[in-house]
Amino acid sequence: MLATIRKQLRNHPALIPLFFFIGGGTLMSGMYLARLALKSPDVCWDRRNPEPWNKLDPTYQYKFFAINMDYSKLKKEGPDF
Known part of the structure; x- marks a missing residue:
């Protein structure tokens, strides 16, 4: 699979930003989900x-x-449970 991607990137260098931004977005969304969890x-x-x-x-x-x-500066507005 990596060989196919490398071959496509050699033949079509305009795809490099696409892979870069998709990878960055995937990484950032994974980090956000980890932070939420x-x-x-x-x-x-x-x-x-x-x-x-x-x-x-x-x-x-x-x-x-x-x-x-x-x-x-917030004050507690509810009872302690």
């Missing part, structure tokens, strides 16, 4: 603590990008 508070991998989001501090910023949101 490992860092998101909505995903639980621990069977002993099925609700880890209850232990999060209200000032914890779990979003990747928040517009005009200062999490350090």
